[in-house]
Amino acid sequence: MGAKKLFLVDDDEIFRTAAEVLIKALGLAEEVVSLENGLLAYDALIPLENTPDELPELMFLDINMPVMNGWELLEELKHAPEIIRNKVQIHILTSSIAPEDLNLSKTYDFIEGYITKPLTNSDIERIKSGL
Amino acid sequence: MNTTTTSNFTIKGSPLPIAIVDAKFDIMECSGALLPFFELSGKDEINSLFDLLGDVREALGNKLKKGTRVTETLPIISRKGKLRWIRTNVHSGQGQNQQFQVYFDDVTEGKIQYELAMQAKKIAKIGSWKVDLIKNSVFWSSMTRQIHEVPNSFEPDLEQGIEFYKEGEHRDRIIQVVSECIESGTPFDVELIIITAKGNEKWVRSIGEAERSNGKTVAFRGVFQDIDDIKKEKRKNEELNNRMRAAVESANIGIWDWNVADNDLIWDDNMFALFGLERSEFTEAYDAWETSLHPQDKEFAANEVKLALEGKKEFDTEFRIVKKDGSVAHIQGRAQVFRDKEGQPLRMVGINADITGLKRKDERLRRLLEVTEKQNQKLINFAHIVSHNLRSNSSNISMLSGMLVSDIASKEKERFLKMIHTSSEKLEDTLNQLNEIIKIQQTGHRDLQEVKVFTILQNVCESINAIIKESNAEVTIKVPPALKVWGIPSYLTSIFMNLLSNALKYKTLETAPRIEIESKDLGNKTVLVFHDNGLGIDLKKHRKNLFGMYKTFHNNTDAKGMGLYMSKNQMEAMNGKIEVKSKPGAGSTFYLYFMNEQ
Numbered sequence: 001m002g003a004k005k006l007f008l009v010d011d012d013e014i015f016r017t018a019a020e021v022l023i024k025a026l027g028l029a030e031e032v033v034s035l036e037n038g039l040l041a042y043d044a045l046i047p048l049e050n051t052p053d054e055l056p057e058l059m060f061l062d063i064n065m066p067v068m069n070g071w072e073l074l075e076e077l078k079h080a081p082e083i084i085r086n087k088v089q090i091h092i093l094t095s096s097i098a099p100e101d102l103n104l105s106k107t108y109d110f111i112e113g114y115i116t117k118p119l120t121n122s123d124i125e126r127i128k129s130g131l
Numbered sequence: 132m133n134t135t136t137t138s139n140f141t142i143k144g145s146p147l148p149i150a151i152v153d154a155k156f157d158i159m160e161c162s163g164a165l166l167p168f169f170e171l172s173g174k175d176e177i178n179s180l181f182d183l184l185g186d187v188r189e190a191l192g193n194k195l196k197k198g199t200r201v202t203e204t205l206p207i208i209s210r211k212g213k214l215r216w217i218r219t220n221v222h223s224g225q226g227q228n229q230q231f232q233v234y235f236d237d238v239t240e241g242k243i244q245y246e247l248a249m250q251a252k253k254i255a256k257i258g259s260w261k262v263d264l265i266k267n268s269v270f271w272s273s274m275t276r277q278i279h280e281v282p283n284s285f286e287p288d289l290e291q292g293i294e295f296y297k298e299g300e301h302r303d304r305i306i307q308v309v310s311e312c313i314e315s316g317t318p319f320d321v322e323l324i325i326i327t328a329k330g331n332e333k334w335v336r337s338i339g340e341a342e343r344s345n346g347k348t349v350a351f352r353g354v355f356q357d358i359d360d361i362k363k364e365k366r367k368n369e370e371l372n373n374r375m376r377a378a379v380e381s382a383n384i385g386i387w388d389w390n391v392a393d394n395d396l397i398w399d400d401n402m403f404a405l406f407g408l409e410r411s412e413f414t415e416a417y418d419a420w421e422t423s424l425h426p427q428d429k430e431f432a433a434n435e436v437k438l439a440l441e442g443k444k445e446f447d448t449e450f451r452i453v454k455k456d457g458s459v460a461h462i463q464g465r466a467q468v469f470r471d472k473e474g475q476p477l478r479m480v481g482i483n484a485d486i487t488g489l490k491r492k493d494e495r496l497r498r499l500l501e502v503t504e505k506q507n508q509k510l511i512n513f514a515h516i517v518s519h520n521l522r523s524n525s526s527n528i529s530m531l532s533g534m535l536v537s538d539i540a541s542k543e544k545e546r547f548l549k550m551i552h553t554s555s556e557k558l559e560d561t562l563n564q565l566n567e568i569i570k571i572q573q574t575g576h577r578d579l580q581e582v583k584v585f586t587i588l589q590n591v592c593e594s595i596n597a598i599i600k601e602s603n604a605e606v607t608i609k610v611p612p613a614l615k616v617w618g619i620p621s622y623l624t625s626i627f628m629n630l631l632s633n634a635l636k637y638k639t640l641e642t643a644p645r646i647e648i649e650s651k652d653l654g655n656k657t658v659l660v661f662h663d664n665g666l667g668i669d670l671k672k673h674r675k676n677l678f679g680m681y682k683t684f685h686n687n688t689d690a691k692g693m694g695l696y697m698s699k700n701q702m703e704a705m706n707g708k709i710e711v712k713s714k715p716g717a718g719s720t721f722y723l724y725f726m727n728e729q
Contacts, residue, residue: 012523014550018530018540025539064519095523098514118526118533 003057038068256357280327316341334362407454425451574704616725634663
């Protein structure tokens with residue numbers, strides 16, 4: 001059984017388009033909310049504190065984005081209401097293969113996974129089984 | 132011992148230790164002072180001189196005979212376990228029955244001193260000699276003989292004695308001083324080399340003085356000392372000293388000695404050389420040192436001295452001085468503070484070394500390190516591009532094509548093909564940009580030429596004239612038309628284009644863009660200043676990444692994050708640099724620094 005709602009935070013329009021098709025085709029989520037950067041994701045998450053049912057169960061988060069990048073968003077979420085960190089499974093989804101990024105991701109205990117692009121069918125199946 | 136049957140009362144009451152003994156050394160009578168003198172009490176049974184001094188037969192004559200008069204100093208171990216030397220005088224008495232009076236005297240102290248003196252003489256290898264000019268005889272003590280390495284039976288005459296001195300200056304000198312001593316009674320004290328009977332060379336000290344009678348020298352005597360070891364030791368010290376001095380001189384090290392209480396500062400010649408001062412213009416005081424200090428180091432160095440005097444810190448520091456000719460030298464100073472019993476500083480002695488050369492090497496190394504770090508940063512940036520830009524495009528292509536091959540995107544085939552096309556074009560762009568960057572980084576200094584800034588600025592403005600007009604922008608060029616910088620025309624065009632188009636792109640919504648370009652001559656550098664009234668940049672957040680690759684800071688879809696990275700690389704390739712000052716809402720100012728010499 002897939003998620004009801006998924007946040008896809010990435011500045012790459014082509015990737016967002018392709019990923020949305022793939023996610024829906026494989027039934028990972030019913031609804032995919034595309035967000036261009038961290039700040040837009042933050043602004044979308046915070047108002048849902050009081051309506052936790054509307055919070056996405058999944059969030060795919062790119063690292064390199066303008067305005068607010070993935071790390072900056074994670075820093076903000078550290079101080080956000082706990083319900084957000086508990087309810088939303090966050091997966092880093094990046095084209096970076098730098099070990100520093102992977103190591104940095106391990107310092108956040110509320111991160112669920114780290115996926116290197118391209119996003120594959122097996123990635124999606126694995127996440128689906130972990131829901 | 133029977134003291135009651137005595138017939139001689141004068142002895143009994145004597146305050147001196149006296150005993151009357153018979154020929155067999157048996158004590159017949161004694162004075163009351165005798166027992167205390169030998170640290171004995173009445174309980175001790177004392178019948179014979181043997182009880183006091185041990186068996187004295189050998190020392191005092193096997194049997195005492197009438198008319199005997201013996202003085203002998205004998206050692207005893209006292210009741211308290213101390214070694215005592217007792218001088219014993221034996222006189223034969225007047226009476227019929229063979230009686231002998233024995234007087235005792237403690238000479239321990241004198242004896243020990245004498246022994247010490249003898250020992251000292253022996254250790255110091257001091258002998259004596261005497262030349263009697265009337266009898267024409269020469270006396271040498273056994274030590275004098277020993278020093279000459281002749282047997283004890285050796286009987287020298289004056290001539291022989293002189294012939295022991297090494298031929299040449301040593302013998303000439305001894306003849307001279309001895310002659311003077313004989314003729315006018317002038318005493319002498321000389322250090323010369325002798326060749327001993329066994330053929331060894333030896334330094335000796337000979338001291339002599341005349342014995343005069345009727346204005347004539349009748350004899351002269353003196354002491355003779357083997358000073359070979361002392362002399363050799365001294366020579367070794369001198370050598371060491373010389374070697375050290377040579378080392379100190381060649382290492383450019385100056386030595387100073389400061390009498391803190393009297394404020395008397397002594398410098399060696401090297402110090403004057405280090406500080407470029409003449410000895411004559413130096414007041415030999417602390418102030419002289421302080422005056423030479425570099426103005427920026429004065430307070431610090433003076434404080435270091437203060438701390439050292441207070442004992443809070445070792446004096447081991449570096450400071451700069453300004454020499455008389457105005458040149459600056461880096462000095463390393465180390466010193467030690469000597470104090471009195473109360474801990475008050477008396478003297479401070481230290482060294483100064485000129486480390487200017489070392490400093491320069493240090494600086495060169497540091498610069499080299501900076502270059503390496505920069506290169507490393509570029510490599511990391513490069514890794515970042517490969518990781519991010521190449522991979523993001525290639526992974527998109529892989530995903531899109533994968534979805535096309537499977538049935539997932541079958542309904543959207545058209546759209547997916549278009550996206551694949553876009554991604555491959557982006558990939559191509561990225562590769563071209565990388566190529567461009569590699570080209571920039573290969574720019575050599577030889578490619579630089581003098582470029583007229585004004586002309587290039589005009590050309591750039593013309594080429595973006597349409598956008599300038601469209602955004603109602605006002606571009607003011609305050610650069611002198613003749614101004615030239617060392618650079619590469621195509622890079623300058625690219626940088627100017629980038630800065631101007633950024634200023635137009637990131638304008639505020641309220642006011643029309645105003646851009647001002649001016650130049651300043653900083654001596655060895657020329658700086659071009661681009662000032663705009665646009666959105667500004669939050670440098671607190673973005674300074675680190677501003678000139679990085681693929682970094683964008685405004686939510687603007689045109690931004691590719693390439694421009695400033697390229698500009699920075701181009702500036703560096705031209706030996707220059709780019710800096711920025713900005714605040715959100717207060718516009719941005721970019722500074723382009725160009726070296727004035729190639």
